Amino acid sequence: MSNIDEWVHNANECISIVQKNEKGDVDCEFHPTFTYSIFGDSEVLYGYKNLNIEIQYISPSMKPQLKVTCSDRLAPESGVEPTNVDKTLSKYLRDDRVPESLEPVDVRNIPVAETYSFDERKFCILKSKPSDLAAIMQYLQIFSLFFIEGGSFIDIFDPKWTIYLLYEIKEEQYCLRGYCTVYHYYKWDKTRTDGERPRISQFVIFPPFQREGHGSRLYNTIVNIFLEDPKILEFAVEDSSEAFDDLRDRCDFQRLKSMNIFTSPEFRLPLSKEWLHSQRSATKLPPRQFLRCCEIALTMKMKDLSLLERKALRLLIKERIFRQNLDVLLQLDRSDRLDKIQGAYQNQLDEYKKIAKKLPKLLKEGSRKRQKTK
Ligand SMILES: CC(=O)SCCNC(=O)CCNC(=O)[C@H](O)C(C)(C)COP(=O)(O)OP(=O)(O)OC[C@H]1O[C@@H](n2cnc3c(N)ncnc32)[C@H](O)[C@@H]1OP(=O)(O)O
Structure with missing residues (x-):
């Protein structure tokens, strides 16, 4: 048998997330940061040579397509069962609580919370209830596993969630750059009965677009919405990461x-x-x-x-x-x-x-x- 290392792969390096636009042109490509909640703590995949896993997303709907290729696979006589990449990953690619028959969403009809531009690039932040965005959200849940330590799926049909989607508009094509989920808790206050304490739950900017100021723009847009809403009395952040703490302190x-x-x-x-x-x-x-x-x-x-x-x-x-x-x-x-x-x-x-x-x-x-x- 050849070198054992050839049959063992780091899942984060093997998986490529490829975003394409509606015309089929590749918009960006990046890797997940974490895959332990999908493939186990070691984040290792066994049993294939030259393993390549590509998850292709078509923006703006973000419908995924999984492509797994390898040049060789361990024979059953080896006694090692290769990781069932296709089956394991497919379970997380879409939230199966969302009916498959759901009509696609046209992002152009989702309310715009903010637009901004720099270097002749145009961006928009859309705000909606997850149930109205279920057709897209069902595919985004995996990104909180890929990028947030301890991240998990949210219940799309709980009306207390609000979703913010950040798209770049390139020649009329909407390409996703990140998103944020916010849960609106009730907050008691002696001056009103409908007080709220929203909590920023999941906040992700895709790696190729980090350190361009999008995180700050998205956070500030959300906070400005909180500040303008008299029902919102206070807002919090759930289990922040070090990078998000920095962003929050700065903003x-x-x-x-x-x-x-x-x-x-x-x-x-x-x-x-x-x-x-x-x-x-x-x-x-x-x-x-x-x-x-x-x-x-x-x-x-x-x-x-x-x-x-x-x-x-x-x-x-x-x-x-x-x-x-x-x-x-x-x-x-x-x-x-x-x-x-x-x-x-x-x-x-x-x-x-x-x-x-x-x-x-x-x-x-x-x-x-x-x-x-x-
Ligand atoms: C509640 C939760 O979800 S906690 C989990 C938060 N999410 C994650 O950790 C997931 C992975 N990480 C991410 O998604 C992102 O890195 C975030 C959300 C943490 C930050 O988003 P970003 O878009 O990179 O933030 P932003 O660009 O505004 O600021 C990041 C840094 O880039 C710098 N920056 C901003 N614009 C530019 C620019 N044009 N050129 C160079 N640097 C820039 C900022 O000054 C900041 O620097 P610092 O880290 O030294 O303070």
Whole structure:
């Protein structure tokens, strides 16, 4: 038998996702990041030589076609059962809870939430209920397995979902670039009975189009919709990834900056609880994310803070760390607890400094000079 490596393949490298337009021209090609939920933790495929798996999608409907080729296959006498690629993958290519007889959707009829362009390229973000988009969504579910760690299929027919699709329009052809799913939870509030707390659940920009600003555009479009809707009281993000955390910090910080939160005369240490509460409600951010943005902004101003203000910032961050890790910290004795909090505080500052390097500078409002003249 020839070299064993020839018969063993990494599933992520073997699988190519090829998107074609309606004319049949190849638009883009990329690989999945994760296949463990389909092929097991090792993400390995056995039993074929020169295995090539192509999933062809025709945009905008994204109907897939699976093409598996190989130059040789292990004989049954070898005692090794080759991975049944076709059967295993086919189970995930479409959501079988959606009836096959469903009429195709014309994306040109889906409400447009936002359009933008750059470098003479045109993009649009469409917003709809998943049931209206079921004909497309049935094929997109696999992308949350391919690109989101811990991703899973959503229940397309639950009316509490909203779907956002990002298409590039190239010579009248709609080519998918990414999508986001949002689940609208109920939120109790004493001022209204129909309050909502939407949670961004799945957020994917296809790899060839990452780092072009689409993630930020899609996130900001969705947040602007939340901000304009009086029913929406707060919004959250489900099990974020590190890359999405970065995007969220950057976008939330810039929005708060453009809302003049960081130049408000009340944005001074120690931050008042009333101010924090009223400003946070206006931004609809969850308390932790709002405080995080404020802490980043204050860290950026560190050089201009007085000793007292620096102490207040230190206490603000340490208090939050304490509250967030209460269960673990309370099990330690006092000196270990203080060490742990100090270590976490230092790591937090280092993280904020790293984030701050990528953010636009803040104006030197509330500097020590102004404090002295008070
Ligand atoms: C709730 C959840 O679903 S969590 C899971 C989130 N999804 C995933 O992790 C799936 C895989 N990843 C992705 O889909 C994407 O990488 C996302 C959604 C995380 C980010 O989307 P992107 O379109 O790449 O975001 P965007 O382009 O706005 O910003 C990414 C980076 O590119 C940079 N960037 C933006 N525009 C440009 C540009 N024109 N040229 C160069 N860099 C750029 C940004 O500054 C940012 O840099 P940073 O990472 O150093 O801060």
